[in-house]
Amino acid sequence: MPLVTSKEMLLRAQQEGYAVGAFNANNMECVKAVIEAAEEEKAPVILQVSQGAIKYAGLEMAAAMVMTAARLSPVPVALHLDHGTSFEQNIQCLLAGFTSLMYDGSAEPLEKNIAVSARITEIAHLKKVPVECELGKIPKVEEFFGADEIIALSKEKDISKVVDVVRKKAGEKTEQLMADPAQAEEFVRRTSADSLAAAIGSIHAMWDDIQPIRIDRVKALRAATNIPLVLHGSSGVIRTRKDAQERGITLKENEGTLEDAVEAGVAKVNVATAINMAFLAASKKAFEKSPDERDIRKILLPGLQAAKDLVKSYMRLLGSSGRAQATAASGSAKAVAVHGEE
Numbered sequence: 001m002p003l004v005t006s007k008e009m010l011l012r013a014q015q016e017g018y019a020v021g022a023f024n025a026n027n028m029e030c031v032k033a034v035i036e037a038a039e040e041e042k043a044p045v046i047l048q049v050s051q052g053a054i055k056y057a058g059l060e061m062a063a064a065m066v067m068t069a070a071r072l073s074p075v076p077v078a079l080h081l082d083h084g085t086s087f088e089q090n091i092q093c094l095l096a097g098f099t100s101l102m103y104d105g106s107a108e109p110l111e112k113n114i115a116v117s118a119r120i121t122e123i124a125h126l127k128k129v130p131v132e133c134e135l136g137k138i139p140k141v142e143e144f145f146g147a148d149e150i151i152a153l154s155k156e157k158d159i160s161k162v163v164d165v166v167r168k169k170a171g172e173k174t175e176q177l178m179a180d181p182a183q184a185e186e187f188v189r190r191t192s193a194d195s196l197a198a199a200i201g202s203i204h205a206m207w208d209d210i211q212p213i214r215i216d217r218v219k220a221l222r223a224a225t226n227i228p229l230v231l232h233g234s235s236g237v238i239r240t241r242k243d244a245q246e247r248g249i250t251l252k253e254n255e256g257t258l259e260d261a262v263e264a265g266v267a268k269v270n271v272a273t274a275i276n277m278a279f280l281a282a283s284k285k286a287f288e289k290s291p292d293e294r295d296i297r298k299i300l301l302p303g304l305q306a307a308k309d310l311v312k313s314y315m316r317l318l319g320s321s322g323r324a325q326a327t328a329a330s331g332s333a334k335a336v337a338v339h340g341e342e
């Protein structure tokens, strides 16, 4: 079916208490993994083009892969720009047929972030394309840990010890960077943002899903803004309370898991690093098993399968499995007919 916008997808998710997964379109294998997962789970899905993907594949190539995959698929797919860097890049994507945009003005002074965000939403809304804006700042793991430290921590068996190190090195700064609910109310009112990437304690590009996030802040932001909230850096967030217990991670007061965040009002969950890691681990294993292999597809296919399995498990966790038809019905009448033929 044709691409749908993320607007209805996320509003419906917000109303019904689940979240839509957003995964990166880094190459054809990743796009196929995500689309096949969405089809098997009957889930609406967002495929996003990151700044890294723009550098790697080029904007047009990355967008075309998603558009083609969406057209051939019966599930609703939105094509989203991740961490758009400027007004110009957002307009370029709007003209290229993206059905969901993002402006990340978190490095700018607040007034500039508001001004650029508002300018983008004003134009995008003329084409009925929604815009995600960022408030607070979601840090990157490299801001706290060097490459050697990450390798050492990822090998540590005592996960509670690793969580303590993360709290000690990144906790204070991450908390300072979190979005302020009162400021969020003003930000959303003045920008007309459709969804809000609000910093709530997660960190981009974590190597393991061990980090608790601040559920009190999710609830306060949800009450202050009433638009779908977006969780970035979800690869590093502990998935469930059961996982936390099994891995020996103690949650402090006001802290919670990915499952808690969805229950508290997060409607879009971005997962990138965990999918990359699953892909690489499976492809590495295939290569080690057949080091003389000369067919690139035989090495990439196990990676695709592993990525797909992980995407499916996130869809089930977020509650988006089985929601494709209802989302398509609210998105386009034609989409219902296509989906009904399945």
Ligand SMILES: [Zn+2]
Pocket (backbone or CB within 6 Å): 083, 138, 204, 232, 233, 270
């Ligand atoms: Zn992000």
